[in-house]
Amino acid sequence: MPHLLFVALLAASSATAAPLPKKGEPAITEQTQKSGGVRPAEQRALRFDTADLSFEVLPDQERLDGIATLVFTAKAPLTRLLIDLDRNLPVTAIAIDGVALPRSAWTNPAGQLAITLPHRLAAGATVSARISYGGTPHVAVNAPWDDGMVWSKTPDGRTWFATTAEGYGCDLFWPCLDFPTGEPALVTLHITVPKGLKAPSNGKLLGVDQLPDGRTRWNWQVKHPNTYAIALNVGPYEEISGTYQSRYGNTIPMYYWYLPGEKRQAEGLFAEFAPTLDFFETMIGPYPFGDEKVGVVETPHKGMEHQTINAYGNGYAKAPEGFDWLFQHEFAHEWFGNQLTAANWDDYWLHEGYGTYMQPLYGQWRDGDARYATMMDTERDKIADLVPMVRGREITEEEVYEPTKGGPGQDIYYKASWMLHTLRYLIGDQAFFDVARLAVYGRTDPKPGNFTTRYGSTAEYERFVRQVTGRDYRWFFDVYLRQAALPDLVETRTGDTLSLAWKVPGGGAFPMPVEVKVGDRIATVAMTDGKGTLVVPAGEHIVIDPWSRILKHSAALDAVKTWRTSQHGRAS
Structure with missing residues (x-):
């Protein structure tokens, strides 16, 4: 009798239990959906x-x-x-x-x-x-x-x-x-x-x-x-753990929590932790949370840079570059996002642009210039150029991330990554990485214990570039951050003279130097006031920007976008 009573009660409870929510339920308010922006x-x-x-x-x-x-x-x-x-x-x-x-x-x-x-x-x-x-x-x-x-x-x-x-x-x-x-x-x-x-x-x-x-x-x-x-x-979860002996002298615990039955694949991913740490500590500086841990957990979603417990859901995918891009990208955010946090979502590119640039930079560190060039080329095709990356006011996360809300969307990843690539060419490696360390740590000589987490902004980043180089590069950031369209390089060849001129939105100054390959040699055109000339023997083959160092307008990519749109129209 007690057993029958229990069954009856259980059945009644099941019949009256509320149904589990579906995706998107329960609905949230506009207030809850909003993160950041102007606050009370x-x-x-x-x-x-x-x-x-x-x-x-x-x-x-x-x-x-x-x-x-x-x-x-x-x-x-x-x-x-x-x-x-x-x-x-x-x-x-x-x-x-x-x-x-x-x-x-x-x-x-x-x-x-x-x-x-x-x-x-x-x-x-x-x-x-x-x-x-x-x-x-x-x-x-x-x-x-x-x-x-x-x-x-x-x-x-x-x-x-x-x-x-x-x-x-x-x-x-x-x-x-x-x-x-x-x-x-x-x-x-x-x-x-x-x-x-x-x-x-x-x-x-x-x-x-x-x-x-x-x-x-x-x-x-x-x-x-x-x-x-x-x-x-x-x-x-099952767990793999180990320690990393930092080049800065401290020992950092490392953990990966993974699902049962995946030990071999999990060990393969865990083997990437130490060399990835070494890359970041070599190129940027100390792991910011070494007194806590490096932590990664397998999740039923793609990934996210949760501080010291990064979410990983890439399914142990293999790629030609030889490392797991998603693990590396989320780990990059320990420096760019968690240690350095944008004080305003308008400066979101500081998180995602750097986080994205770290993948080709790691490819270069591991395999050399060909890998770097290949990975940068893959990113180039993803740039949209529809709206500026920075608007100069306090806005919400979705106003940046969602194109339907007027945001630059994926440009904060790929366009910002390419902007950093170009900045590195413009000011040189020493200055470029000193600026990165100032942005991340507030100093160029970071060591465990001499820095704390910090907030950053676009305006501050520009000040760091001036501080390190002694020059004002507002013209550079005006075009890449505060304009949507990319600079266009117009070339004219008359006889033995090659004339180059930058055309930028708003007609402002853009004195970006340009490399030109003439035969077997590379010459640099200074482009003072946005214009420059080079003597080139008539009939000599030339290549403008042969190493693709400059983020600029591409007629070929415009044609690709137009073609894709037409193909999509046919398919629908």
Whole structure:
């Protein structure tokens, strides 16, 4: 009889259980979908000191419950806190400095939690807010390009879960300040998962608690994570670990969490960790988070640069260049994105342009100039040139990433990478890498312990170029960052004279020197005032820019784009 009663109760419970959300459900508000942009003064007035985040992941319900204890310092007097949090995760309790607030003290109609403080907070004072919340978080449509939760299964049917939040922001699953400069100084995470599952996350592992019912709680701590870098990853992971002896004298722990049954492939990927680290430390500088870890976790989505726990979902694909481009790209973001964070999404190219340029640069470091040229050529065909990469105002992530919202889209990857390639030619390797180190570390002599994470901007980057070279290259950045169309090199040959002239949007100056191969020799035309001439024997074969050092308009690529459009029209 008890057995029959249990079966009946279970059947009734199943019949009334809410259906699991589909991709894109539950819907999020415009506020939650927005990350960055112009923020309220009350948020700007907060310094985010620490966050203690407890999560429980409930796969059977696709639910997330959390308790967040956030500590802020007021930079100006405040009477309320404005904290970003998806309203699909309703708040059940809030305590300020340990004192519970009445339910009437907070509202969250559109995804920005407003908490009325029990007393006015003076400038310089600190406040602790303990927020209990939970619910059904938004399920990603196509992570990581559309953010949210990714609920999946391993091949043997076990839970495989991950979060992505770069586009829509951290407020998808924890209460935060959803703009780039809203980084907390220190985050401690406690992630409770069902029996048999693991939860690798950001920073250093403090320990794993074994709970009486078989669940485990994974405790991590990370310093200065950027706002979208906090990541939950849950699965029946297996682990490979090792240590890297840095050329800077420190020892860095390395970890890769992968799915069961993939040991051979996982070991192959893990073997790339040390040489990739050596490349970055040689060319750029010290791994920024060496006192925490290098961490990579296999995810049911393509990838993402979650600080010290990069997501990897490239399926161990092989490529002619001999290394896994996705692993290398996401790892590049430890320097360009996590150590150096753009203070405004308008400067997103600092993350993705450098992150993309690091793949051909690594190809050159490994295999030489032919590999570099081949990889740069592959990138060149992906440049769109529809809108400027930088608009000079505070904008949201989607206003940059999405062409439908007027953004440059993939140009922040490929056009910015090519701009860096051209800048390297223009100012030389020594200056180019000194500028990169200033941007990443704030100094040209970085060593473990003499730098901290920092925010950067386009304006600052231009100042670094002036500082290192002693010359003003605004003309260069005006064309490549603040104009859509590429510079066009017009050539005219009359008798034994080759005349070259740059034509740029707006008709401004563009004194970009141009190499010309004449027979077996290469001459450089200075192009002062954007024009130059070269004596070339009549009938001599010439090649303009023979090493393709300059990002410029290409009639051939225009023709390719037109042809592709016509082919697409025929197919449809």
